[in-house]
Amino acid sequence: MKFSTRILSLALIVVPAVPVLAVPAAAAAPAAAAPAAAAPVVVARYSFDTTVAGRLPDLSGRGTPLTIRTAAGGAVRYVTAGTNRYIGLPVRCTGTAACPRALLEGTDDPDLDPGTQTFRWGASINITKAQLDGSPNIMQKGVSNTESQWKMQIGATHGRAQCVVVGRATTKTPYLVRSSVAVADGTWHKVQCVRAGATLSVYVDGVARGSRAIPAALSLINAKPLRIGGPNFNAGSDMYHGYLDEVYATLG
Numbered sequence: 001m002k003f004s005t006r007i008l009s010l011a012l013i014v015v016p017a018v019p020v021l022a023v024p025a026a027a028a029a030p031a032a033a034a035p036a037a038a039a040p041v042v043v044a045r046y047s048f049d050t051t052v053a054g055r056l057p058d059l060s061g062r063g064t065p066l067t068i069r070t071a072a073g074g075a076v077r078y079v080t081a082g083t084n085r086y087i088g089l090p091v092r093c094t095g096t097a098a099c100p101r102a103l104l105e106g107t108d109d110p111d112l113d114p115g116t117q118t119f120r121w122g123a124s125i126n127i128t129k130a131q132l133d134g135s136p137n138i139m140q141k142g143v144s145n146t147e148s149q150w151k152m153q154i155g156a157t158h159g160r161a162q163c164v165v166v167g168r169a170t171t172k173t174p175y176l177v178r179s180s181v182a183v184a185d186g187t188w189h190k191v192q193c194v195r196a197g198a199t200l201s202v203y204v205d206g207v208a209r210g211s212r213a214i215p216a217a218l219s220l221i222n223a224k225p226l227r228i229g230g231p232n233f234n235a236g237s238d239m240y241h242g243y244l245d246e247v248y249a250t251l252g
Helices: 002-011
Strands: 041-046 067-071 077-081 084-088 101-105 119-126 137-143 146-154 160-166 174-182 189-196 199-204 207-213 226-228 243-251
Touching: 119 137, 119 146, 137 243, 146 189, 160 189, 160 199, 174 199
Parallel strands: none
Antiparallel strands: 041 243, 067 101, 077 084, 084 243, 101 226, 119 189, 119 243, 137 146, 137 226, 146 160, 160 174, 174 207, 189 199, 199 207
């Protein structure tokens, strides 16, 4: 009976009610993350490490090989440093005779006609102040007085990197930004031009060194080939007389 009484006593213990936890209202769904910006696409890249059938292949898989064009006995020199190879263009000469000249020419590649999209073009350069002849053109597509143009050059006076764009408008206004530091000092520099919306910028060795406003609607489209090392072989053309490596362009 003691056992039964004990059970009865336990049964009479009042267990305090456990409060019912309020169920929170459904949490607001997290805001959808903004889609990641598409990474820039390399649309042309030339390292000059190899030559195929006398031409320099594009390593992006989207561009076209470069053809070597020469005049007055000019030639492209190949320089090997360890596992790397780069090119040297004819050195500057003086006098009345036509100087040796050379340039590299691609084709009218649609990937190099960015319109109003973000576009970058760049190269590794090595040139001295003494090798400047005018404002040498490192790379360009298009000419300033027809259609449109984008190009990279070096200023003749102070040896600074310059980026230039000219839109398809009838006024043909050139927009130029120059770097705050000189690059014609006989050492290697990585120069990059960037057109992004309403801004044109120049970078030297990965550091922003200048920018300026341009029309956001400025469109870069033309039917001209990519040219590296000079615009053409006309009298007074601004030829590049230094060393070049890793020339490229990216879209987006």
